[in-house]
Amino acid sequence: MLKKKLKECPDCGSKNIFHNREKGETVCRECGLVIEDRMVDFSQEWREFDDDTGPSKRRTGAPSSHTSYDQGLGTEIGSSSDYYKLGGKDKDKFFRLRKWQYRISTAIERNLKVALAELKRVSSFLKLPKQVEEEAARIYRLAVQRGLVRGRSMESVVAGALYAACRRHEVPRTLDEMGEASGIEKKEIGRTYRFITRELEISIRPSNPSDYIPRFASALKLSPETQSKSVEILEMARKVELTSGRGPTGIAAAALYVASLIHGEKRTQREVADVAGVTEVTIRNRYKELIKKLNLTKEVEKHKKK
DNA sequence: AAGACGAAAGTGGTTGA
């Protein structure tokens, strides 16, 4: 059977694609994206000579989606019509297997059904794009298949999967927001997030402070100019290595605060702190570092007087 | 009076022996 193979990762463009036949997965070695966990045969086996014979030989059905709990497909072992062909011993085996298959698949499917409902709820609460929701569903499905949910609450794994998906798609939500939306403590989300990304070998690059800027800026009703100024500041900060090791939200908040001063759209530290989910103190610390290392003191002073 | 600033002590997570 011919498999249509992807030449490069649709996510990061890397050519380093790994097809794992045993697991039936296609994985990008660069970014860890699971491109397809059920390899689909896109090739056509039959040529269609006319419209009559065509449809009957096509094997495609309704599109399958990761967010529908069984991808629109269920698995069953055999059917009663096959069973009379078997001898006595095999009959037993047949029934045992079918029973097991039934138990396992219904357990997983039941789980997925509930989990994906929860996932959709949280995702729409956070107004996450469809892509992210799909990615999260994919991650969750993998987690269930590998039995990573055992010993953890389903909700926390859902939250962890969503958080991971957000990071992968660079639409970061803070752990606080995720916690608020899912009703799970943020440290718990952090734990499961780390756990599943490690177990599933999903690599995620450290989040970039400037990813947070648009959202914070709009929450503070800051002008686009201020917004781009703060991205500029972040870029400069990155060059002098002010950003590494520090919480991205704190840096983003401080950059936004500085930018708001420079553009005469002053927001209080309190206001910025609230939308960014950090304290004033953190903003002050980052702010101090920023104006010192980047020599922005004069620039800020100049605008203060106006 | 509100906002900004900074010191000190506390918290949760990472790291390295």
Place this chain on the structure above:
DNA sequence: TCAACAACTTTCGTCTT
């Protein structure tokens, strides 16, 4: 597994606008 450690928070007193 434990202790050291860095980042961040909480709290609170002081200074500035």
